[in-house]
Amino acid sequence: xxxxxxxxxxxxxxxxxxxxxxxxxxxxxxxxxxxxxxxxxxxxxxxxxxxxxxxxxxxxxxxxxxxxxxxxxxxxxxxxxxxxxxxxxxxxxxxxxxxxxxxxxxxxxxxxxxxxxxxxxxxxxxxxxxxxxxxxxxxxxxxxxxxxxxxxxxxx
Amino acid sequence: xxxxxxxxxxxxxxxxxxxxxxxxxxxxxxxxxxxxxxxxxxxxxxxxxxxxxxxxxxxxxxxxxxxxxxxxxxxxxxxxxxxxxxxxxxxxxxxxxxxxxxxxxxxxxxxxxxxxxxxxxxxxxxxxxxxxxxxxxxxxxxxxxxxxxxxxxxxxxxxxxxxxxxxxxxxxxxxxxxxxxxxxxxxxxxxxxxxxxxxxxxxxxxxxxxxxxxxxxxxxxxxxxxxxxxxxxxxxxxxxxxxxxxxxxxxxxxxxxxxxxxxxxxxxxxxxxxxxxxxxxxxxxx
Numbered sequence: 382x383x384x385x386x387x388x389x390x391x392x393x394x395x396x397x398x399x400x401x402x403x404x405x406x407x408x409x410x411x412x413x414x415x416x417x418x419x420x421x422x423x424x425x426x427x428x429x430x431x432x433x434x435x436x437x438x439x440x441x442x443x444x445x446x447x448x449x450x451x452x453x454x455x456x457x458x459x460x461x462x463x464x465x466x467x468x469x470x471x472x473x474x475x476x477x478x479x480x481x482x483x484x485x486x487x488x489x490x491x492x493x494x495x496x497x498x499x500x501x502x503x504x505x506x507x508x509x510x511x512x513x514x515x516x517x518x519x520x521x522x523x524x525x526x527x528x529x530x531x532x533x534x535x536x537x
Numbered sequence: 538x539x540x541x542x543x544x545x546x547x548x549x550x551x552x553x554x555x556x557x558x559x560x561x562x563x564x565x566x567x568x569x570x571x572x573x574x575x576x577x578x579x580x581x582x583x584x585x586x587x588x589x590x591x592x593x594x595x596x597x598x599x600x601x602x603x604x605x606x607x608x609x610x611x612x613x614x615x616x617x618x619x620x621x622x623x624x625x626x627x628x629x630x631x632x633x634x635x636x637x638x639x640x641x642x643x644x645x646x647x648x649x650x651x652x653x654x655x656x657x658x659x660x661x662x663x664x665x666x667x668x669x670x671x672x673x674x675x676x677x678x679x680x681x682x683x684x685x686x687x688x689x690x691x692x693x694x695x696x697x698x699x700x701x702x703x704x705x706x707x708x709x710x711x712x713x714x715x716x717x718x719x720x721x722x723x724x725x726x727x728x729x730x731x732x733x734x735x736x737x738x739x740x741x742x743x744x745x746x747x748x749x750x751x752x753x754x755x756x757x758x759x760x761x762x763x764x765x766x767x768x769x770x771x772x773x774x775x776x777x778x779x780x781x782x783x784x785x786x787x788x789x790x791x792x793x794x795x796x797x798x799x800x801x802x803x804x805x806x807x808x809x810x811x812x813x814x815x816x817x818x819x820x821x822x823x
Contacts, residue, residue: 383576384689385559387584391591391684391693398595398653399697403645406602409609410618410625411644416611 506534545774552665552770555584555687556679570678584687591684594656598649624648628809635813638820640705643813650694651809657685658762658801662794665769685762685804688755695755698812702750705819719743750815754808761804765797 510530550572557575559582560566568585569575575582605621614622628651632644660683672680684690706715723742724735772793775786 383555383557383578383582384692385557385578385580385582385584387555387582387587387687387689388693388696390583390588391690392697394588394592394595395649395653395694395697398599399642399646399649401599402602402649403642406599406606407625407645407648409606410621411629413609413611413618414622414625420611 502534506530509533548774549767549770551679552669553681553767554679555681556586556677557582558585559583568678584681584689586679586681587684587687587690590660590682591653591657591690594660594684595649595653598652598656624652631810632813635810636817636820638709638817640816640820642701643816646698646701646816647809647813650698650812651805654685654694654758654805654808655801657683657690658804660684661686661762661765661769661797661801664790665766665773683762683766685758686766688759691755691759691762692751694808695751698754698815699751702815702819705816709820719747750811754811754815758804758808761800765793765800768793 510526554572554575557569557578558567559569559575559578561569561574562577569578569582601617602621605617608615609618609621625648628648629644632647636643663682668682669680672678681687706718710718720736720740720743721732722739724739726732726735769790772786772790775789776783778786
């Protein structure tokens with residue numbers, strides 16, 4: 382075991398290796414490790430953020446559903462109101478129509494009755510004249526006794 | 538193998554000799570042909586095998602490290618990147634656990650130390666004769682393949698770490714602060730004269746503990762790896778002692794290699810952790 386120039390040679394090569402390792406080996410590998418560490422941290426943060434966003438979205442969706450439900454209830458209410466209005470209106474219409482029809486029918490009936498009465502009266506007058514003439518066996522001048530017949534007819 | 542013409546001690550000695558390049562005693566430059574010749578070359582010689590294997594292994598590390606780092610993605614990682622990320626996070630956790638300051642150098646330094654020492658130690662698991670035998674076949678006589686069994690390699694790293702601790706100690710605490718740390722503790726007094734008297738005592742104590750850091754760092758790794766290598770060599774000698782002992786040696790080698798997996802990882806981890814701790818001490822003001 383001789384100590385000689387090898388010592389200095391080893392010292393120099395050691396220095397070169399350390400320098401090289403520091404510059405070209407350690408720094409890039411450590412850089413990559415740091416980058417990955419940061420990426421993972423960012424990813425985790427993003428995931429957490431996403432989860433938070435999802436919570437918010439859920440909350441918003443609930444809100445929207447609640448609002449929609451309220452609107453739907455309102456619409457149904459209005460529709461029901463409108464429907465009962467329509468029913469009431471048509472009921473009113475029907476009632477007035479039926480009253481009108483009834484009135485018309487009554488008027489017609491009255492007219493018919495009047496006409497029938499007039500006819501009946503005439504026929505009764507004719508019959509009365511005919512009957513009287515048969516009883517008297519002579520011609521009654523209808524014209525001459527017109528006022529009597531008329532009177533008679535009036536009495537019926 | 539080498540045992541046929543060599544005695545056991547020659548075999549061991551052969552395995553523990555580095556391939557040394559330096560100036561011969563006659564003034565010419567070249568490879569040493571024996572351990573004695575290598576010793577004669579003195580300081581101005583270089584262990585070619587240690588340099589070759591450590592730079593090859595370090596080069597492999599930074600080659601694959603760069604390859605992974607170039608294709609690194611923050612998305613879904615591939616198999617290689619998974620492994621690299623596991624390693625990087627393991628180192629990063631260790632640094633975060635022991636280092637309280639902020640310094641972008643410490644974590645890459647720890648990664649380099651851990652991987653480089655681990656790879657150097659891993660060469661110990663290659664059977665001791667394989668690579669020296671192959672090298673011998675192409676005419677290279679000495680080949681020590683585990684760089685961390687060469688104190689030059691472990692001291693090289695430990696001194697590098699030591700220089701960094703000195704640099705950051707002075708940078709963070711200032712020259713005065715650093716000197717104060719060396720001279721004003723552990724003994725101190727409210728009386729200025731006593732305080733002055735304590736300075737040399739404190740300095741001796743603190744200086745020894747300061748110097749002990751790199752030395753213990755280097756020698757711990759070196760000692761563990763050298764001893765492990767030595768045991769592999771001793772087991773390898775058994776292969777020349779007949780069939781029964783040879784088979785026994787095979788079992789021993791397997792067992793020691795499996796146990797050694799723990800040691801090589803542990804030693805790399807200890808070196809790395811102590812480096813982080815020493816740098817942390819350099820950054821902390823008392």
